[in-house]
Amino acid sequence: MKMKSSLLGLGRARAGKRQSLAALLAGGGLVLPAVAQPDTNAPAAATTAQNWNWHVQNTDIVQGYPAYSSAYSGPNSLPTGGETRETVSLDLMAGVRLWPGAEAHVDGLMWQGFGVGNTVGADGFPNGEAFRLGTANPNVNIPRLFIRQTIGLGGEQEDVADDQFALAGKQDVSRLTLTAGKMSAKDIFDNNAYANDPRTQFMNWALMANEAWDYPADALGYITGFAAELNQPHWALRYGFFQMPRFSNGTALDQNFLEAWGMVTELERRYTWREHPGTIRFLAFLNHANMGSYQAAVNESINSGLPADPTASREYRYKYGFGLNWEQELVKNVGVFSRLGWSDGHSEAWVFADVDRTATAGLSVKGAAWHRPDDTVAIAGVLNGLSRVHQDFFAYGGTGILAGDGRLNYGWEKIIETYYDFKVWKTVHTTLDYQFIDNPAFNRDRGPVSVLGARVHWEF
Numbered sequence: 419m420k421m422k423s424s425l426l427g428l429g430r431a432r433a434g435k436r437q438s439l440a441a442l443l444a445g446g447g448l449v450l451p452a453v454a455q456p457d458t459n460a461p462a463a464a465t466t467a468q469n470w471n472w473h474v475q476n477t478d479i480v481q482g483y484p485a486y487s488s489a490y491s492g493p494n495s496l497p498t499g500g501e502t503r504e505t506v507s508l509d510l511m512a513g514v515r516l517w518p519g520a521e522a523h524v525d526g527l528m529w530q531g532f533g534v535g536n537t538v539g540a541d542g543f544p545n546g547e548a549f550r551l552g553t554a555n556p557n558v559n560i561p562r563l564f565i566r567q568t569i570g571l572g573g574e575q576e577d578v579a580d581d582q583f584a585l586a587g588k589q590d591v592s593r594l595t596l597t598a599g600k601m602s603a604k605d606i607f608d609n610n611a612y613a614n615d616p617r618t619q620f621m622n623w624a625l626m627a628n629e630a631w632d633y634p635a636d637a638l639g640y641i642t643g644f645a646a647e648l649n650q651p652h653w654a655l656r657y658g659f660f661q662m663p664r665f666s667n668g669t670a671l672d673q674n675f676l677e678a679w680g681m682v683t684e685l686e687r688r689y690t691w692r693e694h695p696g697t698i699r700f701l702a703f704l705n706h707a708n709m710g711s712y713q714a715a716v717n718e719s720i721n722s723g724l725p726a727d728p729t730a731s732r733e734y735r736y737k738y739g740f741g742l743n744w745e746q747e748l749v750k751n752v753g754v755f756s757r758l759g760w761s762d763g764h765s766e767a768w769v770f771a772d773v774d775r776t777a778t779a780g781l782s783v784k785g786a787a788w789h790r791p792d793d794t795v796a797i798a799g800v801l802n803g804l805s806r807v808h809q810d811f812f813a814y815g816g817t818g819i820l821a822g823d824g825r826l827n828y829g830w831e832k833i834i835e836t837y838y839d840f841k842v843w844k845t846v847h848t849t850l851d852y853q854f855i856d857n858p859a860f861n862r863d864r865g866p867v868s869v870l871g872a873r874v875h876w877e878f
Contacts, residue, residue: 467587471580472512475877477617479547480504481534481851481869489863492824494817496539496858496867505531505547506556507617511582519569523583525562527638530555534869540858541771541820542624542800542833544869546616550667550819551637561640564599574651582877595647603633603660606645607684608701611745612755612782613798617875621851622835624800625780628741629773630759631703634660634680636669643680654686662707666768667819672708677734680705680769694747701741709735709766712811725815725824728766737765739774751784751791755798763805772818772859775803785840792841800833804860812860821859829862831855839873849873 482502491498506529513523533548551557562583570590580586583605597606604627613625623629634641643660662678664670672678682703689696710728719726739761747753756779763774780798785791804812812818812826837851851871858865 467515468580468585470512470514471585472510473582473877474511475507475509475582475617475875477507477547477873477875478504479506479531479545479621479871479873481545481621481871483534483867483869486865486867488865490824491864492815492817492822494538494820494822494859495824495864496535498864501534503532503534503545503548505529505533505545507547509582511562513583513585515585516565519589520565520567521585522565523562524560525583527559527561528556529553529559530557538820538822540833540855540867541629541773541802541831541860542622542855543771543820544622544835544853544855544871546621546623546626549638551669559638560600561638562599562601562605564597564601567596569594569596591649591651593649595649597645597647598643600640600642601645602640603635603643603645603658603680603682604639606647606656606658607633607682608699608741608743608757610743610755610757611697612753612796613757613778613780617873618839618847619782619794620780620796620798620835620837621871621873622798622800622833622853623771624773624776624802624833625778625798625835627770628701628743628757628759628776629771629802630739630761630776631682631701631741632680632705632737632739632761632767632769632771633682633703634662634705635769636663636671637667638669641680642671652688654684654688656682656684656686658682662705663769664708666709666766674734678707680707691746694749696746697744699741699743701743703739703741705737705768706734707737707768708732709737709768711735712764712766712805712807712816715816716807716810716814719814719816725817726811728811728816732766735765737768738762751786753782755780755782761805763808767818770819772804772808772821773802774805774808775801777801790840792847794839795837797834797836800831800835802831802833802860804828809860821861823859823861823864826861827863828860829857831857831860845878846874846876849875 485500488498508528510526532552571592645658647656664672684701686699711731714731715726715728742758745755759776782796785793809828835853839849853869856866
């Protein structure tokens with residue numbers, strides 16, 4: 419699955435993948451920034467409400483890596499001989515206003531290609547546009563089909579720009595927004611102005627979302643669900659309830675709605691520091707799905723001598739965790755960001771990645787200083803880790819969503835990614851990207867791996 423991008427993925431991602439609806443409403447900058455005081459002497463500008471719109475985006479990514487050293491390989495290992503792979507995505511998005519405050523949006527996705535190693539071998543996977551369901555021939559899907567109702571609570575208003583999942587108009591700053599249908603959970607939660615969308619920003623899964631959050635999604639990074647958002651001038655509170663797939667990283671949904679679900683809440687606080695905007699978000703999630711137990715799989719492996727297998731112990735279990743997400747503009751055109759994540763790490767990774775502990779931090783700079791205001795240069799670091807029982811599971815030959823080398827000499831997965839994105843013409847951008855992955859899939863007996871990438875993205 420891909421982590422969700424601005425299609426986001428999120429999708430996976432998975433997922434990945436994705437610009438949030440809230441971020442899109444804010445024009446792609448800081449999510450719902452603190453509202454400035456209006457100029458009472460300025461004439462009121464009339465904003466025409468848009469009744470419908472449509473947009474198109476295309477993203478092409480090529481990535482490759484040279485041969486690297488490894489003591490052994492297993493079923494989910496990144497091939498040691500080196501390879502080059504490509505992914506292509508094309509979205510046609512349309513929206514229509516149904517009645518005052520209500521919009522319906524649909525997203526038609528065409529995708530083709532594979533991630534390196536068929537999208538296994540590193541949990542901080544280098545291509546957020548890569549699905550676990552790779553395809554040599556173009557495939558199509560409807561990843562988003564949802565209705566959004568915005569209920570104004572009165573007071574000051576703000577402009578809404580025409581965008582991929584937003585119709586131009588005005589809305590109350592104080593508002594309640596309800597969204598129902600098929601979407602990416604990343605459309606609503608865990609957004610970041612500097613590290614959120616693999617189509618325009620960092621490409622690594624760990625930098626487009628909090629990898630410790632096993633966020634509800636199918637193998638393409640999307641799922642049906644409901645979300646409610648209460649927004650105020652300086653804060654927002656969000657809640658989401660989503661379905662879960664029937665199998666780990668699968669496409670079929672579990673129809674046992676009372677047993678298979680994922681819930682998430684997020685509290686967002688916006689502020690200014692020396693007149694520069696900043697945002698901090700606290701996320702908590704609780705999943706319930708037909709997951710296996712790592713401890714049961716390890717115990718059975720010890721008794722049988724076979725590789726650890728979580729499928730025999732699958733039953734409806736809970737998985738929970740927390741995340742912290744921070745972004746801060748330091749000076750104009752320069753910003754920093756960070757994410758921290760933790761999950762209990764006892765139940766089987768079900769949706770996104772095998773990560774139980776994560777920490778990321780980075781710096782993003784716009785190119786105004788060298789007379790390229792639409793260019794971006796950025797760098798970030800990632801630390802991904804596992805719970806103790808999850809380490810034992812891989813050491814006894816278990817396989818997960820992305821990891822599983824047959825055995826494990828555990829170490830934190832460490833990643834550095836840097837990219838330069840430059841504007842070619844209007845909305846056409848090209849990106850050069852480099853990623854250094856040490857201890858891929860948490861294994862000190864493999865790597866390091868250097869991944870080189872290039873991306874072309876355009877939209878209108």
